Amino acid sequence: MREPPSRESRRAGAIGTPVRERRHHPDFNMLDSQGWKALEAEAKLSGKGWGREKQWALEMGLPGSESLTDKSIPTFARGELPHFAGINTFLKAPYVENVRDVGKYDAAVLGIPFDSGTTYRPGTRFGPQGIRRISALYTPYNYEMGVDLREQMTLCDAGDVFTIPANLEKSFDQISRGVSHVFSSGALPIMLGGDHSIGFPCVRGIAECTSKRIGIIHFDRHIDIQEKDLDERMHTTPWFWATNLPNVSPKNLVQLGIGGWQVPRDGVKVARERGTNVLTIDDIEKLGPEKTAEIALELAWKDADAVYISFDVDSIDCGFVPGTGWPEPGGFLPREALKILGLVAAEGLCGLEVVEVSPPYDTSDITALFGVRVVVEALGSLVAHGKLGSHKHLIDKPVSF
Numbered sequence: 001m002r003e004p005p006s007r008e009s010r011r012a013g014a015i016g017t018p019v020r021e022r023r024h025h026p027d028f029n030m031l032d033s034q035g036w037k038a039l040e041a042e043a044k045l046s047g048k049g050w051g052r053e054k055q056w057a058l059e060m061g062l063p064g065s066e067s068l069t070d071k072s073i074p075t076f077a078r079g080e081l082p083h084f085a086g087i088n089t090f091l092k093a094p095y096v097e098n099v100r101d102v103g104k105y106d107a108a109v110l111g112i113p114f115d116s117g118t119t120y121r122p123g124t125r126f127g128p129q130g131i132r133r134i135s136a137l138y139t140p141y142n143y144e145m146g147v148d149l150r151e152q153m154t155l156c157d158a159g160d161v162f163t164i165p166a167n168l169e170k171s172f173d174q175i176s177r178g179v180s181h182v183f184s185s186g187a188l189p190i191m192l193g194g195d196h197s198i199g200f201p202c203v204r205g206i207a208e209c210t211s212k213r214i215g216i217i218h219f220d221r222h223i224d225i226q227e228k229d230l231d232e233r234m235h236t237t238p239w240f241w242a243t244n245l246p247n248v249s250p251k252n253l254v255q256l257g258i259g260g261w262q263v264p265r266d267g268v269k270v271a272r273e274r275g276t277n278v279l280t281i282d283d284i285e286k287l288g289p290e291k292t293a294e295i296a297l298e299l300a301w302k303d304a305d306a307v308y309i310s311f312d313v314d315s316i317d318c319g320f321v322p323g324t325g326w327p328e329p330g331g332f333l334p335r336e337a338l339k340i341l342g343l344v345a346a347e348g349l350c351g352l353e354v355v356e357v358s359p360p361y362d363t364s365d366i367t368a369l370f371g372v373r374v375v376v377e378a379l380g381s382l383v384a385h386g387k388l389g390s391h392k393h394l395i396d397k398p399v400s401f
């Protein structure tokens with residue numbers, strides 16, 4: 001007589017189980033799980049960078065008090081620990097006071113405190129500060145990816161671009177100049193906005209340093225491609241101007257998450273005329289994150305040599321990102337967007353911006369925290385897939401000031 005399946009499986013799990021097999025349930029083999037593999041992956045990471053940082057902290061911050069058992073703790077906080085202390089650069093990365101030194105690093109974060117392109121709620125001029133402050137919460141290590149940014153790459157914080165409040169055009173010139181300087185140095189430029197009007201000068205800064213063609217993957221609820229808004233080049237217009245650049249084709253612009261009741265028809269008309277690629281949240285839900293990323297990569301990279309990512313935090317359902325200029329329900333869930341972001345970054349990037357974090361409207365820093373997460377997720381993916389630095393071959397017209 002056949003025994004009930006439940007007893008069979010229980011017995012199968014009990015007899016002669018090797019210590020490391022960890023069979024808890026017939027449908028879930030721990031050895032094949034991401035959780036278990038990530039435990040194993042951590043063992044492969046070096047700890048040298050962390051050792052160097054602790055040594056440096058003692059030298060810079062003086063050895064700690066006699067009563068402390070842990071002799072690696074300095075008197076003055078230097079480096080990562082404690083997370084609540086210290087002067088906040090992004091992820092406590094070294095502040096490069098002399099921007100001529102940015103090229104010594106694999107990637108450079110630069111803040112773009114600017115909200116003159118905002119057409120409703122302002123406050124993104126405080127975005128870089130807000131993002132840097134809450135970035136103190138993060139370690140440089142990611143569990144699932146098995147990467148440690150401190151061990152596997154060098155990152156610096158170049159501080160903020162000097163923007164000119166209430167003058168879009170002068171600010172755009174300053175932003176392009178700053179971005180082209182970083183890009184020309186060989187460091188990967190990572191921009192902390194700022195409202196979305198910075199998308200145009202950021203892409204222009206990169207595009208002018210290369211004769212190669214650039215695609216753009218754009219996460220947003222808004223289409224952001226009308227020519228003008230309120231008679232100026234506001235944050236609703238970056239892709240009109242960016243796709244006017246000779247080496248940035250609208251055919252390589254992939255717009256993910258667009259939809260809802262805040263999409264200006266003027267922009268829709270331009271997107272249709274120029275033939276950009278728009279996927280709505282419904283499209284993405286139907287396709288799933290993997291297929292979405294595959295399609296986005298195919299379109300953005302078609303006859304292009306590099307891809308730029310523009311991540312507007314308002315692409316996420318506004319329940320998760322209250323601190324933004326034009327909140328809208330019905331967008332991405334955070335984990336969907338992070339998954340797609342990681343997958344598209346895995347093919348390499350020539351730059352990344354995260355925009356529309358407005359700390360005055362934020363609650364418990366959660367929007368700013370999501371902004372941090374966008375940056376580390378992209379960097380982690382680049383490191384994990386060996387693509388950090390893949391943008392350097394593009395630099396055939398470096399600028400020098």
Ligand SMILES: [Mn+2]
Nearest residue numbers: 220222312314
């Ligand atoms: Mn938006």
